[in-house]
Amino acid sequence: MTEDAAPDLRASDADRERVAEILRDALAEGRLDMEEFEERLDATYRARTYGELAPITRDLPAARGAAVPAVSLTKDPEAAGSWPDRIVGGDDAGTSTWAVAVMSGFQRKGRWTAPRRFNCFAFWGGGEIDLREANFADREVVINAVAIMGGIDVVVPPGVEVVVRGIGIMGGFDHREEGVPGEPGAPRVIVTGFAFWGGVGVQRKLPRADKQRLREERRRQKLERKAAGHQLDGPRRDRPGLNLHGLHGLPDRHAEEHGEHGRGRGRDDDR
Template identity: 40%
Template sequence: MTENTVEPSGVGPVAGGHLRAADSDRDQVSTVLSTAFAEGRLSREEYDERIDGLLAAKTFDDLVGLTRDLVDVRPAPATVAPVGPRIDMVAASDETDRMIAIFSGAERKGVWRVRRRIESYAIFGGVDLDMREATFESPVTEITGVWCFGGLDIKVPAGVEVRDQTTGIFGGSDVKNVGEPTPGGPVLVIKGMAIFGGVSVKGPRPAKRWGATALSRRSAGGHHSHH
């Protein structure tokens, strides 16, 4: 039965397993075997048998079989630098994305493409834009609209810069939990009028932190009653 030639982490060749093993490579394998024996993962008989194999080993392939079940042979996960929201202008559309909600609702969520211009109108209704999994088609996205007895709710991923330029008439806007923008990341500009309505922009929910007061209340088993 042919064994896979996957080299254990830290024990094995950088190149092909057919290469001759050096004394330093045997020393590494000997350390692995001794540690496994000390931890009880090898019996005395197994340890002696593998040491005999180590002394007879000539190539890296010979060494691999001695430690395959003792070390993690899976490749180390690639280190990926954190990135901000994705901007893809290759297939960008010049058309305006219009969303109208009159006594109803309209939404965009999941994986979708955020166009450069979005028009949003809500009259006794609501428009929901969830951009957390979306791809932005432009470095700057402009949302314009009117929200009358209705609202616009936007969820953005971390790294987006939000510029709120809305005007409120018996209404208003609220931007929270957005955090610091990613350099070169998307910019979201919101322009329009909220009349007896509102615009809400929310970033990723921050991790919950127990303050000293909350901890003391919890440890004391105290609860507040709401009337």
């Protein structure tokens, strides 16, 4: 996989971790200083595509000949590996096929099966359709959303292709997640319907387990940066000629003599 082949393809957490490992090796070898390492590591975890990851390690030896991390799109467990298991098929597949909110709200989230067509309606209310942990009845599912003076949010995981075909009158449909290529084997979600004085939003978010894992990884990276910073600061603390004892209570012989003379002068002044 190269940058020229698929610069717009979505990167997975595993891809970002491979780049982070290259950066750690470069820091340990002295190819990057701490400031460069932190800047590139932050850019790594912000990257969404292979095209954004490629420049981060292009000038490092581990990245020569491979502009982006080499991954198998059909076997990488962070990418398409789990999609075939989540597309369950079957004529009766679908935990729920409709939802209504009138001056109230509804949610479809967690472990559920999204049908081939899900119809929902919100009037003076709101609803949330969360597909991050859902199974899919088919490779293509349709979310038909009607929002009148209300709002409906559709949440999809990374790797899913989104197509928005809704109509808005004094309202609108969110098109920001359109145009992102889907991963091989991933389902396609079509959001359609009607919005009047309301809106239908589409968001792309990591599943909760992946978000937790990413937070733990960032916490570990922060601790490693702190440890590396202490190691770099260590030699400065031990420079010859710096009397650390004298700065804290003056425990050495010269300090004690200095303290005694000082106390003596204080008594003479009192007299």
